[in-house]
Amino acid sequence: MKLKLAKWWETQSNRKILCTLCPRYCTIGEGQKGFCFIRENIEGKLYSTGYGRPTGFAVDPIEKKPLSHFLPGSEILSFGTAGCNLGCKFCQNWTMSKSKIDEVNSLHASPEEVVNLAKKNGVPSIAYTYNDPTIFGEYVIDISKLAREENIKSVMVTAGYIDKEARKDVYKFIDAANVDLKAFTETFYHKLTFSHLNEVLDTLVWLKNETDVWIEITTLLIPGENDTPEEIKQLTNWIVENLGPNVPLHFTAFHPTFKMRGHSHTPPKTLDMARKIALKEGINYCYTGNVHDIDGQTTYCPNCKEPLIIRDWHSVLNNKIVEGKCHSCGEEIAGVF
Numbered sequence: 620m621k622l623k624l625a626k627w628w629e630t631q632s633n634r635k636i637l638c639t640l641c642p643r644y645c646t647i648g649e650g651q652k653g654f655c656f657i658r659e660n661i662e663g664k665l666y667s668t669g670y671g672r673p674t675g676f677a678v679d680p681i682e683k684k685p686l687s688h689f690l691p692g693s694e695i696l697s698f699g700t701a702g703c704n705l706g707c708k709f710c711q712n713w714t715m716s717k718s719k720i721d722e723v724n725s726l727h728a729s730p731e732e733v734v735n736l737a738k739k740n741g742v743p744s745i746a747y748t749y750n751d752p753t754i755f756g757e758y759v760i761d762i763s764k765l766a767r768e769e770n771i772k773s774v775m776v777t778a779g780y781i782d783k784e785a786r787k788d789v790y791k792f793i794d795a796a797n798v799d800l801k802a803f804t805e806t807f808y809h810k811l812t813f814s815h816l817n818e819v820l821d822t823l824v825w826l827k828n829e830t831d832v833w834i835e836i837t838t839l840l841i842p843g844e845n846d847t848p849e850e851i852k853q854l855t856n857w858i859v860e861n862l863g864p865n866v867p868l869h870f871t872a873f874h875p876t877f878k879m880r881g882h883s884h885t886p887p888k889t890l891d892m893a894r895k896i897a898l899k900e901g902i903n904y905c906y907t908g909n910v911h912d913i914d915g916q917t918t919y920c921p922n923c924k925e926p927l928i929i930r931d932w933h934s935v936l937n938n939k940i941v942e943g944k945c946h947s948c949g950e951e952i953a954g955v956f
């Protein structure tokens with residue numbers, strides 16, 4: 620496949636390029652790559668070298684993304700590429716996200732081939748995931764456009780660190796997104812992710828107010844870094860006030876890895892504490908993740924409290940939602956069912 624000319628860049632002096640895809644706004648000299656490794660200045664033009672180069676495909680339960688209110692119990696074709704535009708010291712996928720394209724076993728797959736693979740596997744959706752799909756936005760657009768023509772849905776699993784103009788293009792054919800809200804302090808974002816909180820909050824508000832994309836949020840709780848009751852209360856209050864009570868929130872457990880191997884695993888009781896705070900503060904749907912916790916992973920009717928979708932880890936054990944409503948009291952359940 621021919622190298623793909625990138626979108627979202629401007630020429631500067633000395634054949635340098637300003638990449639305007641994400642708020643990092645890298646200035647990239649000729650022959651160099653941006654922070655994310657997969658956008659390269661070749662002879663004064665920016666190329667998307669991750670285009671058509673997935674690191675592999677998997678068919679996952681959609682609950683693994685995690686999405687609990689978007690086609691629950693279905694499977695989703697999932698892939699990512701090398702590279703990432705964040706620098707999370709706790710990255711749970713760092714072998715991919717911190718690889719340059721030639722260091723990982725990247726495949727070649729055209730957008731048509733990706734959509735055909737989804738059809739062949741009989742799955743109703745495709746996930747752009749594992750690393751942050753923002754950085755291969757051109758590939759996302761071409762696949763999601765084709766997928767929509769085939770009635771296959773597209774899901775972004777992202778940190779939401781994307782430029783205001785570029786996001787209008789990248790999300791044009793996207794149906795759902797799980798956005799990480801990694802913490803609720805700028806100190807955490809700055810120190811542990813090399814990005815900024817406000818840009819992520821801005822993306823969440825934009826997705827909610829200006830698009831039809833179904834959104835869910837994930838917060839990985841890291842002991843001693845973002846797990847105080849006060850911070851969890853602030854985070855959940857912000858969600859209720861700015862996005863409403865019906866955006867599902869997932870608190871997931873951290874495993875020591877990459878540059879944070881000295882930290883301990885998240886105790887299940889921390890996840891439980893966070894979930895209880897979120898529910899008390901008005902979030903209607905809150906889940907725990909990366910642990911076995913049937914209560915914390917079950918969808919309850921916010922009106923009559925009936926258990927509706929009973930889950931264990933990524934498995935749906937029972938689904939009693941009927942035409943998007945609680946089977947018991949008829950309350951509408953937010954989501955795409």
Ligand code: SF4
Binds near residue numbers: 640654656
């Ligand atoms: S997308 Fe990559 S190259 Fe572009 S600004 Fe962000 S990190 Fe830099």
